[in-house]
Amino acid sequence: MSDDKQNYAKLGLYIDGEWVFQASGGTLKVYNPADETVLGELPLAGISELDAALAAAQRGFRVWKRTQAHDRYWALRRAAAFARERAELIAGLITKEQGKPLAEALMEAKAAPDHIEWYAEEARRAYGRVIPARGNSVRASVIREAIGPVAAFTPWNFPVNQAVRKIAGAIAAGCSIIIKGPEDTPASCIELVRCFADAGLPKGVLNLVYGNPAEVSNHLIPSPIIRKISFTGSVPVGKQLASLAGLHMKRSTMELGGHAPLIVFADADVDAAVNTAVAMKHRNAGQVCVSPSRFYVHNDIHDKFAEAYAAKVRSLVVGAGGEQGTQMGPLVKSQRVEAMTRLVDDAVSRGARALSGGGKLDRAGYFFAPTTLVDVPDDALVAYEEPFGPISSLYRFNSFDEVVERANALPFGLASYVFTRSLKTSIDISNELESGMVSINHSGIALPETPFGGVKDSGHGSEGGTEGLDAYLVTKFVSELGV
Numbered sequence: 001m002s003d004d005k006q007n008y009a010k011l012g013l014y015i016d017g018e019w020v021f022q023a024s025g026g027t028l029k030v031y032n033p034a035d036e037t038v039l040g041e042l043p044l045a046g047i048s049e050l051d052a053a054l055a056a057a058q059r060g061f062r063v064w065k066r067t068q069a070h071d072r073y074w075a076l077r078r079a080a081a082f083a084r085e086r087a088e089l090i091a092g093l094i095t096k097e098q099g100k101p102l103a104e105a106l107m108e109a110k111a112a113p114d115h116i117e118w119y120a121e122e123a124r125r126a127y128g129r130v131i132p133a134r135g136n137s138v139r140a141s142v143i144r145e146a147i148g149p150v151a152a153f154t155p156w157n158f159p160v161n162q163a164v165r166k167i168a169g170a171i172a173a174g175c176s177i178i179i180k181g182p183e184d185t186p187a188s189c190i191e192l193v194r195c196f197a198d199a200g201l202p203k204g205v206l207n208l209v210y211g212n213p214a215e216v217s218n219h220l221i222p223s224p225i226i227r228k229i230s231f232t233g234s235v236p237v238g239k240q241l242a243s244l245a246g247l248h249m250k251r252s253t254m255e256l257g258g259h260a261p262l263i264v265f266a267d268a269d270v271d272a273a274v275n276t277a278v279a280m281k282h283r284n285a286g287q288v289c290v291s292p293s294r295f296y297v298h299n300d301i302h303d304k305f306a307e308a309y310a311a312k313v314r315s316l317v318v319g320a321g322g323e324q325g326t327q328m329g330p331l332v333k334s335q336r337v338e339a340m341t342r343l344v345d346d347a348v349s350r351g352a353r354a355l356s357g358g359g360k361l362d363r364a365g366y367f368f369a370p371t372t373l374v375d376v377p378d379d380a381l382v383a384y385e386e387p388f389g390p391i392s393s394l395y396r397f398n399s400f401d402e403v404v405e406r407a408n409a410l411p412f413g414l415a416s417y418v419f420t421r422s423l424k425t426s427i428d429i430s431n432e433l434e435s436g437m438v439s440i441n442h443s444g445i446a447l448p449e450t451p452f453g454g455v456k457d458s459g460h461g462s463e464g465g466t467e468g469l470d471a472y473l474v475t476k477f478v479s480e481l482g483v
């Protein structure tokens with residue numbers, strides 16, 4: 001048995017306040033993406049565990065919705081304290097199972113208590129309102145209540161961050177939640193859930209399952225117990241789940257894919273744009289829904305930008321996330337390497353040139369070289385399919401109108417980035433971009449207090465910001481005649 005396997009984690013489900021280490025859905029091997037060794041075996045929920053989680057969530061909701069916001073606040077504060085105390089342990093697990101460099105994993109783990117505390121505070125301010133009434137002795141009030149038990153589905157790219165936003169939002173609002181965590185990267189999500197469990201939540205308020213994703217969603221979403229769906233993942237799966245939610249009249253938040261344009265105008269500070277863009281692009285090896293992936297660079301500065309960008313990319317240290325000095329780790333699984341190979345080979349066959357990288361690295365692990373493509377034709381697959389990996393494709397543009405049209409041409413609308421020194425360009429383009437988030441001259445999105453979400457095929461609803469709490473609340477109007 002390797003050291004990694006010994007030091008990994010005991011993998012299980014958490015249902016009705018109990019850890020479950022044997023389940024009826026079989027098991028799944030979990031791999032270390034940096035060396036392809038097996039880290040552990042994950043028990044998977046079958047229908048009986050899913051039904052137990054549903055019943056627990058129903059009971060948990062009855063208790064939790066009657067728990068005062070002040071007391072929910074303190075439970076979340078205790079969970080945040082555990083998450084802060086255990087950040088290094090959690091970060092180590094993220095790196096082992098997901099692959100990202102330890103420093104990035106630590107940032108993710110340390111952000112978790114920030115998210116929890118923000119939601120804890122915000123839920124104490126879930127104010128309603130009083131509407132001037134039309135009669136004497138009448139009081140007309142608007143009350144905001146927890147929507148009910150939530151089914152949430154979170155992916156492997158940020159196993160802690162994606163889960164914590166849903167768990168903290170739901171629990172702060174007074175909901176119970178069943179979360180289907182990421183099967184590829186389960187241990188860090190388990191440790192996050194342990195922070196909430198140890199904080200003393202009543203049984204059934206938080207339940208964690210792993211399983212066959214389609215089987216889990218097909219069972220949970222139609223259940224009359226579940227009142228709200230929250231999903232983060234790909235556009236095709238999001239569309240399926242949103243349809244199922246619609247069929248059963250469930251509200252949903254859909255945080256789906258993107259293909260973010262990064263636009264560099266001729267008046268931009270090119271060095272600053274290069275530094276920021278390279279860092280944003282290669283975070284988590286590009287496996288980020290808001291990762292910039294279409295680089296539109298003004299013709300006047302295109303070659304200067306491309307040369308400096310590719311030089312910086314070539315200098316990135318690629319290696320196992322746990323190794324000192326690593327700046328970019330492996331991809332999470334072999335299928336992602338295959339997806340990158342397909343996109344790069346297609347672009348090159350259509351005339352694109354690779355200024356850096358271009359293929360898989362010749363070593364064990366799911367490593368793909370950070371790849372910078374220029375002269376990419378608009379009909380290359382990478383120009384319209386979300387790469388979700390370390391591929392930067394550069395395109396030239398000549399005018400404001402042209403770049404707006406090209407940036408908005410795809411069905412995605414999640415994040416956009418712009419570099420310019422002109423206030424007018426900055427204001428005009430942020431008005432024109434069809435995108436849920438626009439960040440100008442820096443990387444400024446995804447904080448607990450700011451809304452995070454997309455438009456068009458990138459989904460609907462937001463996490464974070466006051467909008468993130470609203471997603472778990474319903475509005476009730478009460479009209480009282482005092483007699």
Ligand code: NAD
Pocket residue numbers: 153154155156157182183213214215217218232233234235237241255256257258288289335386387388
């Ligand atoms: P995938 O489409 O198979 O799965 C994406 C996520 O959805 C996974 O977490 C998976 O467990 C879940 N999922 C899949 N089918 C499901 C179902 N029927 N019910 C419930 N959950 C389901 O893709 P993948 O190979 O794991 O990841 C690659 C693609 O996923 C990328 O191209 C990217 O677009 C997308 N993705 C997006 C995010 C994001 O943050 N928006 C995160 C991870 C993956």
